[in-house]
Amino acid sequence: MPFATxxxxxxxGALGHVxxxxxxxxxxxxxxxxxxxxxxxxxxxxDRCRMAIINSSLTWPATKRITIxxxxxxxxxRGTHFDLAxxxxxxxxDGRLPGAALDGAALIGELTLDGGLxxxxxxxxxxxxxxxRGIRRVFVPEPQAAEAAMVPGMSVLGMRSLAQVVAExxxxxxxxxxxVAAASGSRLLSWRGEERMxxxxxxxxxxxxxxxxAIEVAAAxxxxxxxxxxxxxxxTTIAERIPTLLPDLTAEEALELTALHSLAGVLDPxxxxxxxxxxxxxxxxxxxxxxxxGGSGQVRPGAVSLAHAGVLFLDxxxxxxxxxxxxxxxxxxxxxxxxxxTDEQVRLPARGMVVLACNPCPCGDFSPAAANNRxxxxxxxxxxYRNKITGPVADRVDILRHxxxxxxxxxxxxxxxxxxxxxxxxxxxxxxxxQAERYAEVGWRLNAHVPGAALRDSWSLDEAGRDRLDGDIxxxxxxxxxxxxxxxxxxxxxxxxxxxxxxxxxxxxxxETALALRRGDPLPLAALRRRAS
Amino acid sequence: xxxxxxxxLARVGLSLxxxxxxxxxxxxxxxxxxxxxxxxxxxxxxxxxxxxxxRSRLEGCDPVxxxxxxxRAGLRFVxxxxxxxxxxxxxxxxxxxxxQRGGAPLGLWVRGPLRLDGLGxxxxxxxxxxxxxxxxxxxxxxxxxxxxxxxxxxxxxxxxIDQAAHRGALGGGGTTIAVLACGADRVYPQAHRELIEHLxxxxxxxxxxxPGGAPTRVRFLSRNRIIAALTSGTVVVxxxxxxxxxxxxxxxxxxxxxxxxxxxxxxxxxxxGVHQLLRSGAATLVTSGQEVLExxxxxxxxxxxxxxxxxxxxxxxxxSDQQVLDAVPVSRAVGADSVARTAGxxxxxxxxxxxxxxxxxxxxxxxxxxxLAALAQE
Numbered sequence: 001m002p003f004a005t006x007x008x009x010x011x012x013g014a015l016g017h018v019x020x021x022x023x024x025x026x027x028x029x030x031x032x033x034x035x036x037x038x039x040x041x042x043x044x045x046x047d048r049c050r051m052a053i054i055n056s057s058l059t060w061p062a063t064k065r066i067t068i069x070x071x072x073x074x075x076x077x078r079g080t081h082f083d084l085a086x087x088x089x090x091x092x093x094d095g096r097l098p099g100a101a102l103d104g105a106a107l108i109g110e111l112t113l114d115g116g117l118x119x120x121x122x123x124x125x126x127x128x129x130x131x132x133r134g135i136r137r138v139f140v141p142e143p144q145a146a147e148a149a150m151v152p153g154m155s156v157l158g159m160r161s162l163a164q165v166v167a168e169x170x171x172x173x174x175x176x177x178x179x180v181a182a183a184s185g186s187r188l189l190s191w192r193g194e195e196r197m198x199x200x201x202x203x204x205x206x207x208x209x210x211x212x213x214a215i216e217v218a219a220a221x222x223x224x225x226x227x228x229x230x231x232x233x234x235x236t237t238i239a240e241r242i243p244t245l246l247p248d249l250t251a252e253e254a255l256e257l258t259a260l261h262s263l264a265g266v267l268d269p270x271x272x273x274x275x276x277x278x279x280x281x282x283x284x285x286x287x288x289x290x291x292x293x294g295g296s297g298q299v300r301p302g303a304v305s306l307a308h309a310g311v312l313f314l315d316x317x318x319x320x321x322x323x324x325x326x327x328x329x330x331x332x333x334x335x336x337x338x339x340x341x342t343d344e345q346v347r348l349p350a351r352g353m354v355v356l357a358c359n360p361c362p363c364g365d366f367s368p369a370a371a372n373n374r375x376x377x378x379x380x381x382x383x384x385y386r387n388k389i390t391g392p393v394a395d396r397v398d399i400l401r402h403x404x405x406x407x408x409x410x411x412x413x414x415x416x417x418x419x420x421x422x423x424x425x426x427x428x429x430x431x432x433x434x435q436a437e438r439y440a441e442v443g444w445r446l447n448a449h450v451p452g453a454a455l456r457d458s459w460s461l462d463e464a465g466r467d468r469l470d471g472d473i474x475x476x477x478x479x480x481x482x483x484x485x486x487x488x489x490x491x492x493x494x495x496x497x498x499x500x501x502x503x504x505x506x507x508x509x510x511x512e513t514a515l516a517l518r519r520g521d522p523l524p525l526a527a528l529r530r531r532a533s
Numbered sequence: 534x535x536x537x538x539x540x541x542l543a544r545v546g547l548s549l550x551x552x553x554x555x556x557x558x559x560x561x562x563x564x565x566x567x568x569x570x571x572x573x574x575x576x577x578x579x580x581x582x583x584x585x586x587x588r589s590r591l592e593g594c595d596p597v598x599x600x601x602x603x604x605r606a607g608l609r610f611v612x613x614x615x616x617x618x619x620x621x622x623x624x625x626x627x628x629x630x631x632x633q634r635g636g637a638p639l640g641l642w643v644r645g646p647l648r649l650d651g652l653g654x655x656x657x658x659x660x661x662x663x664x665x666x667x668x669x670x671x672x673x674x675x676x677x678x679x680x681x682x683x684x685x686x687x688x689x690x691x692x693x694i695d696q697a698a699h700r701g702a703l704g705g706g707g708t709t710i711a712v713l714a715c716g717a718d719r720v721y722p723q724a725h726r727e728l729i730e731h732l733x734x735x736x737x738x739x740x741x742x743x744p745g746g747a748p749t750r751v752r753f754l755s756r757n758r759i760i761a762a763l764t765s766g767t768v769v770v771x772x773x774x775x776x777x778x779x780x781x782x783x784x785x786x787x788x789x790x791x792x793x794x795x796x797x798x799x800x801x802x803x804x805x806g807v808h809q810l811l812r813s814g815a816a817t818l819v820t821s822g823q824e825v826l827e828x829x830x831x832x833x834x835x836x837x838x839x840x841x842x843x844x845x846x847x848x849x850x851x852x853s854d855q856q857v858l859d860a861v862p863v864s865r866a867v868g869a870d871s872v873a874r875t876a877g878x879x880x881x882x883x884x885x886x887x888x889x890x891x892x893x894x895x896x897x898x899x900x901x902x903x904x905l906a907a908l909a910q911e
Contacts, residue, residue: 409676409704412706522797522801524663528666
């Protein structure tokens with residue numbers, strides 16, 4: 001039979017499509033055509049596959065006309081991982097492989113000229129898509145077998161060369177082959193929560209009762225946070241410790257995040273599934289594409305997506321480029337990013353906590369307390385700097401905190417008992433469990449994810465609390481977007497108290513704490529004491 | 534100068550039999566003396582209201598044993614006439630009572646090595662128990678600066694501002710004492726055991742109530758007057774409109790002590806009481822420990838420099854020279870007549886002014902006229 005079909009997966013953002021690679025080998029003008037909207041790297045596959053087949057001591061149908069179709073033909077396709085499916089499809093169409101062996105299997109991998117396999121980015125999301133379409137068997141480059149095996153119910157074959165794949169498909173003994181070469185390029189994300197966990201702890205921090213409470217609330221409810229303060233006040237030190245307050249990822253989160261990292265090609269093949277919430281701190285020179293996602297060719301997830309379910313820390317936020325700052329609006333509001341191209345629209349999840357830090361002025365010394373103000377900036381420069389954080393972006397941040405440098409008497413305070421991360425993490429975990437139970441039926445995980453309308457209808461404040469908040473709206477002290485954010489914060493403040501009465505709703509005291517958190521006002525000490533122990 | 538044993542024991546006895554800060558008792562003691570009153574109560578003579586009330590506790594009252602037990606527990610009873618007696622408390626005898634509390638205390642029960650006669654320069658830092666992080670930070674900061682200068686900080690060991698004040702003072706490396714409403718051997722609130730025990734080891738824990746006394750509501754009012762009277766000034770940080778700290782403030786005013794208030798955000802409920810004190814003129818606004826020291830220290834010590842804007846070199850020029858300087862353009866050179874026109878001054882005056890400005894380095898002379906030098910552009 002001169003016709004065969006092999007399957008692989010094409011990625012469009014985080015969406016995978018199963019692609020039939022159909023090959024017809026029949027007499028005619030000698031040559032190879034590849035159709036079905038392949039990009040340049042797939043066009044090159046013809047040469048890679050031909051040499052790989054020949055150098056694997058297999059036969060390339062050199063005297064026939066070969067037509068290869070990537071179906072459905074209307075989808076644009078990119079990537080070098082089509083090689084393995086194309087080669088097998090050609091071999092099967094030429095009768096060198098039993099066509100039935102290709103049924104129900106997906107083939108993923110790039111080929112070298114000597115017939116070896118190479119790793120490709122995005123294996124996990126590809127295998128997820130394949131599983132979704134009923135495929136139960138998948139061939140991947142050997143180093144990525146562990147990644148593919150994270151998908152439940154999938155039979156994964158990690159292969160080193162084309163010859164091994166062919167032998168496996170023919171049901172023959174699999175020959176020896178050289179190990180797969182390491183992926184070119186090094187990991188871009190060298191900062192994983194797990195490694196930092198061992199080094200930093202909240203117990204290292206003296207004072208800052210206010211900021212401690214703020215990051216606890218932010219961690220518990222997944223709220224966005226802005227830390228402002230003069231240089232040396234400890235903004236970065238605090239932000240770095242936020243991941244230590246987060247519980248391990250849920251299975252669902254872990255799969256989403258690992259898939260995103262795989263898409264970006266930053267997944268360490270040896271590390272397996274990502275279990276700890278990620279911490280990403282891109283430098284303020286970062287381009288829009290690196291932060292939000294995009295790039296040429298295949299859409300790559302940006303730092304916001306790589307910090308999904310974790311923490312994205314943007315230090316010196318006003319120094320980021322204006323287009324990057326504006327582009328942050330969408331992930332801050334909706335928890336995802338949409339990257340529009342002429343022929344496609346890619347939506348990527350970006351539901352991490354965003355932590356912004358800014359100095360009060362370009363020199364970083366401005367302090368509203370005039371006595372120790374050493375700022376040398378001109379008033380205009382200060383205003384320009386502040387204006388960089390435009391209203392719409394600032395309005396989307398839930399919690400605002402001012403941090404002042406530690407005073408000597410605070411360092412010498414012998415009665416300070418800085419709580420360690422583990423104790424706080426316990427409370428955060430409890431509070432998150434309460435939220436998961438509350439929203440179990442509707443599928444949200446954290447208060448920060450619940451839409452305003454649903455909050456109003458199903459999880460309203462108690463009457464006195466609503467009155468308190470409405471009063472501030474009438475007095476124009478808060479926008480209605482702000483009020484929704486205060487509403488969410490009030491729930492988190494209550495969740496951290498773990499009230500015995502499961503039916504309790506946030507009231508006046510929770511609303512007032514939430515308002516103080518949002519406005520950057522000092523917090524009532526009583527609220528700090530009320531956390532469940 | 535030592536106090537007769539009988540006098541001390543009579544005061545111990547009265548301390549056991551009467552409520553601390555009872556203005557009636559203080560009045561009778563001031564009138565007839567502690568020994569006479571105590572004898573009267575014991576002998577059940579002279580049936581006045583004060584004496585009848587005192588007799589309700591007569592059963593089991595044994596001053597000698599009480600004093601022995603207290604000594605074993607590390608307490609001492611300081612009475613007027615002792616060298617350690619803080620004489621500033623005598624001012625209480627002259628002040629009118631407030632809510633029937635008033636008068637000098639019969640004596641003070643003290644636990645800790647710090648001597649009470651060294652509290653002349655001390656400062657009280659008080660405020661709300663339901664304080665905010667802002668108030669706690671400010672209280673600690675003020676207390677740290679005051680304590681660092683050598684002045685002891687007095688407060689009440691309560692939640693919120695009190696605790697922050699004690700901790701700030703200790704963190705600043707100074708001394709601090711707590712005046713309690715319960716007996717000086719007890720700990721209230723329990724959560725502050727570690728702090729209070731530390732004060733008893735390094736500073737002093739003081740109370741007007743006898744050992745074992747419970748912290749009742751009324752005793753807090755009596756306690757507040759001792760805090761105000763012991764110190765040379767009281768700083769109120771965060772007090773809501775119905776806060777006990779306002780009671781302390783009231784006593785400070787009655788005793789002619791300095792009363793100071795640290796303002797908070799105008800929207801903040803816990804600062805409303807302080808704002809009232811400031812608005813009515815009862816308290817002086819302070820924003821730092823240095824400002825507190827300037828208020829309470831003897832004249833001439835701790836004088837603060839007024840905060841001023843940065844002085845620019847052109848500020849030192851005469852007004853007419855500044856007027857000429859303003860008229861010299863930055864970007865191009867112009868003739869003296871143009872400068873005179875812009876400045877609205879006679880050319881005759883502008884010429885010498887420009888020469889002076891050039892000597893000072895403010896303007897430069899070029900071929901076609903005058904322009905601003907770099908110095909003047911800063």
